[in-house]
Amino acid sequence: MSTTALGPQDTQRTTGTAGRPAGGLRVTFPRVVHMEWIKLRSLRSTLYTLAITVALVIGLGLLLSSLVGSGEGPGQDDFSDPTSISLGGVNLAALAVAVLGVLMSAGEYATGSIRGTLAAVPARLPVLWGKVVVFAVVSFVLMSVAVLGAFLAGQSVLSSRDMATAALSDPGVFRAVIGAAVYLTGAGLIGLAVGVLLRNTAGAITTVVGALFVLPGLIQLLPSSWNDAIGPYLPSNAANAFMTVGSSGDSLSAGSGFAVFAGYIVVLLAGAAVLLKRRDA
Amino acid sequence: MIEVNDLSKRYGDKLAVDALSFAVRPGVVTGFLGPNGAGKSTTMRMIMGLDRPSSGTVRVNGRPYEQHKAPLQEIGALLEAKAIHPGRSAYHHLLALAASNGIGKQRVLEVIDMVGLTEVAHKRAGGFSLGMGQRLGIASALLGDPRIVMLDEPVNGLDPEGVLWIRNLLKDLADGGRTVFVSSHLMSEMALIAEDLIVIGRGRLLSAGPLADFVARSSRRSVRVRSPQAASLRDLLTGDGVAVSSDEPGLLHVQGLEAAEIGERAAAAGVVLHELFVQEASLEEAFMELTRDAVEYHATTTELATAGRTNR
Numbered sequence: 001m002s003t004t005a006l007g008p009q010d011t012q013r014t015t016g017t018a019g020r021p022a023g024g025l026r027v028t029f030p031r032v033v034h035m036e037w038i039k040l041r042s043l044r045s046t047l048y049t050l051a052i053t054v055a056l057v058i059g060l061g062l063l064l065s066s067l068v069g070s071g072e073g074p075g076q077d078d079f080s081d082p083t084s085i086s087l088g089g090v091n092l093a094a095l096a097v098a099v100l101g102v103l104m105s106a107g108e109y110a111t112g113s114i115r116g117t118l119a120a121v122p123a124r125l126p127v128l129w130g131k132v133v134v135f136a137v138v139s140f141v142l143m144s145v146a147v148l149g150a151f152l153a154g155q156s157v158l159s160s161r162d163m164a165t166a167a168l169s170d171p172g173v174f175r176a177v178i179g180a181a182v183y184l185t186g187a188g189l190i191g192l193a194v195g196v197l198l199r200n201t202a203g204a205i206t207t208v209v210g211a212l213f214v215l216p217g218l219i220q221l222l223p224s225s226w227n228d229a230i231g232p233y234l235p236s237n238a239a240n241a242f243m244t245v246g247s248s249g250d251s252l253s254a255g256s257g258f259a260v261f262a263g264y265i266v267v268l269l270a271g272a273a274v275l276l277k278r279r280d281a
Numbered sequence: 282m283i284e285v286n287d288l289s290k291r292y293g294d295k296l297a298v299d300a301l302s303f304a305v306r307p308g309v310v311t312g313f314l315g316p317n318g319a320g321k322s323t324t325m326r327m328i329m330g331l332d333r334p335s336s337g338t339v340r341v342n343g344r345p346y347e348q349h350k351a352p353l354q355e356i357g358a359l360l361e362a363k364a365i366h367p368g369r370s371a372y373h374h375l376l377a378l379a380a381s382n383g384i385g386k387q388r389v390l391e392v393i394d395m396v397g398l399t400e401v402a403h404k405r406a407g408g409f410s411l412g413m414g415q416r417l418g419i420a421s422a423l424l425g426d427p428r429i430v431m432l433d434e435p436v437n438g439l440d441p442e443g444v445l446w447i448r449n450l451l452k453d454l455a456d457g458g459r460t461v462f463v464s465s466h467l468m469s470e471m472a473l474i475a476e477d478l479i480v481i482g483r484g485r486l487l488s489a490g491p492l493a494d495f496v497a498r499s500s501r502r503s504v505r506v507r508s509p510q511a512a513s514l515r516d517l518l519t520g521d522g523v524a525v526s527s528d529e530p531g532l533l534h535v536q537g538l539e540a541a542e543i544g545e546r547a548a549a550a551g552v553v554l555h556e557l558f559v560q561e562a563s564l565e566e567a568f569m570e571l572t573r574d575a576v577e578y579h580a581t582t583t584e585l586a587t588a589g590r591t592n593r
Contacts, residue, residue: 025383025425026350035381042373043366112364113374115331116421119358120381122330122347280332 027121032130035120039104040134046100050138053096053184054146060089061150065157082166083176083245086154087147090180090243091213094187094236097139098212101191102204104131105272109199118281128276131192132269139188143181151177172245175254179242182258186239186265187212193268196276212236232257235264282307282460283328283356283429288337290323290484297323299484300337305462305477307428310455312475312492313464316572320484321464322360325433329358342428353382353425359432363414367407371398371417374406379424392420397446411438419447429460436470448474468565482572492564499570501562504540506533507555508547514554517546534560 040046068074068085079085105128108114121127155165168174190212195204212235219231231237232252241257252260283305290298298320305311315321326332328339330346339345342355349355365374375389393402396416401409409417415438422430430451436444451474455461465471471478471492478495480488488495496502508514511531518525523537535543540559547554562570 025354027352027382031383032381035377038373038377038380039366039369042370042377043368045368107366111366112361113366115326115329115360116364116374116378117381118331119329119360120353120378122349122352124347278333280326 027123027126029126029130032121032126033133035117036127036130036134040138046103049096049100050142053093053100054142054149056096057087057089057093057143057146057184058150058153060092061086061154062157064088065154066161068158069163081245082155082158082164083151083173084243085158086151087177087180087243089150090147090184091236093143093146094184095209095213097143097184097188098191098208099205100139101135101188101193102195102201102208104135105192105195106199106201106204107195109195110201115281124276125273128196128269128273132189135188135192136185140181140185143184144178147177147180147184166245170245172254176243176245179239179254179258183236183239183243183261186235186261189265190235190268193265193272196272197268233260235261238264282340282342283431283462284340285324285328286338286340288324288327288339289335290320290327290332291335297484298327298334301481301484301486302337303479303486303489305429305460305479307460308455308458309476310451310461310463310474311477311479312471313462313479313481314468314471314568315464315481315487318483319481319572321481322433323484324481325358325360325431325462325464328431329356329360331360351382351425353378353384354427355425356429356431357422357425357427358430359415359418359422359435361433362411362418362438363406363409365406365414365417368405370403371406371409371420372402374417375421375424378421382425384424388424388426392423395423396420412440412443415439416443419450427459429462430454431462433464434466435463436465436467444470468563468568472564480568480571487571496561496564496567499562499567500536501566501570502536503560503562504535504538504543505556505558505560506535506543506547507531507557508533508552509555510552513550514547514552517550517552518543531555 064074065086068079079088108117117127118124151168155167159165166173168177187208191204191208194208195201198204198207216231216234216236219227219234222230228250232241232250238252238257238260241252242254242261251257285301285303288298288301289296301320301324313321313325323332327334328341328346341349346352346356365371372389372393375392376386379385379389393399396419398413398416398420401413406414406417415435419432419435422432432451435447439447448470451461451463455476463471463475475492477490478488478492479486480495506514509531511527511533515525515527515533518533518535518538523535526534528534540557544554544557
């Protein structure tokens with residue numbers, strides 16, 4: 001300890017009236033949101049991860065936009081349209097955001113700080129909703145900036161290379177760009193919910209990565225009738241339906257894709273809420 | 282005021298807490314003792330609403346903990362040290378907890394100062410020693426200036442100065458009218474700070490009541506008698522349920538007879554006494570005697586658990 005001895009006068013302050021905070025103390029939902037906001041901003045690792053994710057979305061979008069069709073990188077056929085070229089970093093970024101979501105919930109179980117949190121907010125559910133609000137707002141704002149930046153920068157690179165470009169005012173383009181921010185935010189919320197369900201960081205990350213990124217590939221190995229029946233309803237494929245400008249034959253429409261994707265999040269969060277309320281902390 | 286009523290907790294086949302009932306009253310330090318695995322931490326977690334009881338109820342200041350509007354003002358608990366994200370500073374950890382209950386930054390700085398962590402408050406908690414983690418846990422328990430302070434093994438990892446500080450802190454809190462409920466393995470420490478005592482073993486209540494009564498009830502309590510006629514005195518005292526031993530000439534240790542009775546028998550027989558002294562058992566001896574007797578588990582509840590002693 002680098003601190004010096006505590007005299008009796010230090011301890012007396014606890015019992016004195018001076019230490020008692022002013023009235024009006026109670027738990028309210030905005031206060032729980034404030035708690036979660038302080039937790040999020042006070043971890044350097046979280047801030048770095050968010051910054052790296054934004055950089056990833058913009059950087060990969062720029063890279064793909066300057067490489068596509070040049071013979072070195074992916075060909076133009078790999079992308080359905082100019083918008084998807086500039087949003088090429090979104091899938092990798094979704095991985096980072098999903099992990100961040102897991103850390104925000106399962107991380108509290110790993111360190112044991114969840115008990116302090118639930119002792120301060122014994123009603124429990126406000127803690128989950130507080131995390132959802134803080135995470136959703138922060139990631140949606142940052143990811144919107146990232147995908148808009150990636151889109152605008154990517155289109156200007158494509159335009160400078162005399163390639164086809166898209167404008168936000170073109171049909172479906174704005175929806176696809178904001179859809180990418182929705183997908184990123186949603187991937188994080190799925191991570192957050194699975195983190196509460198499993199209460200184990202490694203297990204939750206494996207589960208989320210498997211469901212979002214590995215499963216779509218595995219499904220393609222199944223007979224095509226199965227693939228056609230199941231494939232479009234996987235979370236990442238459903239999200240793809242509202243992140244792409246046009247819609248291909250075998251995927252859902254943008255609207256149903258969003259409904260399915262949102263459905264996953266709602267169901268997972270509901271399950272997380274039930275277990276958080278019921279289980280021993 | 283903590284009221285535990287017929288509380289049980291079952292984990293699979295194992296009954297960790299078995300029909301436990303006791304009350305912890307304000308204004309004194311109440312010690313919570315039991316061998317390892319007796320169910321102390323489980324009981325404390327149920328008081329905090331962290332573990333759900335299998336049956337029975339816990340009331341904290343008159344109602345279940347989760348029904349309080351400002352929980353941190355009702356009870357502050359240290360259940361495990363270093364339950365904090367290693368990348369977060371002590372200051373932000375406390376600030377976040379405080380924010381949920383509407384407690385201001387000023388109070389956060391105050392409790393940090395109180396536990397002596399001011400210099401390291403903005404450093405990552407991952408580098409904290411066990412003692413510093415313990416101080417941080419105590420700071421979070423004091424955050425809401427709560428009416429009940431509940432600490433599980435608070436002196437673990439503390440240096441002698443820290444132990445002394447805890448002792449004074451707990452006494453001050455109790456003197457200020459708060460309910461103070463503390464578990465510890467250190468019997469000598471408990472003997473110094475606790476006025477009431479709750480002892481459990483294998484999840485069941487073994488004893489509840491004033492610490493002085495607990496020690497006095499111990500059969501290890503003996504009367505030391507010094508007499509020039511020790512041999513004849515020994516004959517006067519020996520009888521059913523009385524054990525007399527001696528480790529030096531002229532000195533007897535008598536168990537099973539009150540000092541007054543010994544004095545009267547000596548006077549009646551004209552035996553001269555030079556010394557007649559009641560030797561209390563130590564808390565440790567009393568505790569060992571009670572908990573070693575694992576088969577009987579006779580509960581010796583005194584009136585502490587009954588309504589007459591409570592302030593409500």
